[in-house]
Amino acid sequence: SAVISQKPSRDICQRGTSLTIQCQVDSQVTMMFWYRQQPGQSLTLIATANQGSEATYESGFVIDKFPISRPNLTFSTLTVSNMSPEDSSIYLCSVSKTGEIEKLFFGSGTQLSVL
Amino acid sequence: DAKTTQPPSMDCAEGRAANLPCNHSTISGNEYVYWYRQIHSQGPQYIIHGLKNNETNEMASLIITEDRKSSTLILPHATLRDTAVYYCIVRATGNTPLVFGKGTRLSVIA
Numbered sequence: 328s329a330v331i332s333q334k335p336s337r338d339i340c341q342r343g344t345s346l347t348i349q350c351q352v353d354s355q356v357t358m359m360f361w362y363r364q365q366p367g368q369s370l371t372l373i374a375t376a377n378q379g380s381e382a383t384y385e386s387g388f389v390i391d392k393f394p395i396s397r398p399n400l401t402f403s404t405l406t407v408s409n410m411s412p413e414d415s416s417i418y419l420c421s422v423s424k425t426g427e428i429e430k431l432f433f434g435s436g437t438q439l440s441v442l
Numbered sequence: 443d444a445k446t447t448q449p450p451s452m453d454c455a456e457g458r459a460a461n462l463p464c465n466h467s468t469i470s471g472n473e474y475v476y477w478y479r480q481i482h483s484q485g486p487q488y489i490i491h492g493l494k495n496n497e498t499n500e501m502a503s504l505i506i507t508e509d510r511k512s513s514t515l516i517l518p519h520a521t522l523r524d525t526a527v528y529y530c531i532v533r534a535t536g537n538t539p540l541v542f543g544k545g546t547r548l549s550v551i552a
Contacts, residue, residue, distance in 0.1 A: 358537045360539045369529070369544050369545060421539070428535070429474070432488065433485030433486045433487070
């Protein structure tokens with residue numbers, strides 16, 4: 328398995344501000360993904376974090392709102408910009424490990440509440 | 443959109459086998475069937491996956507019908523710690539993300 332560390336684990340933010348979530352993996356991974364889980368709902372894919380290039384966003388998600396960086400093979404950040412209460416969700420990082428690409432591993436998530 | 447259909451909820455008595463069904467009638471030849479579960483306040487956890495043969499590991503068994511249009515995840519001796527939402531997902535192997543449906547909420551009852 329892969330050890331995935333997400334920071335912060337939770338935060339309470341004011342509307343109009345931005346929060347950057349970090350995802351650090353203990354070994355090199357091939358793919359990194361960011362998901363959102365709204366209260367009581369299933370997981371929705373936000374984007375694929377590509378190393379050294381712009382992330383690939385799913386329909387309904389845009390770079391201006393959710394900028395993503397992935398400077399190397401083990402680290403990525405997701406920023407939630409200009410937050411509103413509708414952004415209150417759990418944000419999860421997911422990775423596929425080099426040599427074990429058939430499985431995806433998930434971090435424990437960042438619980439975000441926007442007031 | 444998710445390509446699978448699962449019952450929204452199921453109950454199972456502790457110590458009994460939990461059999462979770464999944465329909466994936468539009469599955470393609472190169473797509474695998476994956477099962478994940480999400481225990482409250484945690485990220486999803488990989489359970490098992492298969493293409494067409496039945497699979498077994500230390501957590502569960504996966505039974506896939508011959509036509510591959512449906513499958514069943516079997517937890518042989520359910521415990522209270524198996525209470526979770528179980529997701530059945532079809533996915534082509536390789537560097538593709540998982541697309542989650544609504545899953546089945548399994549409650550294991552003492």
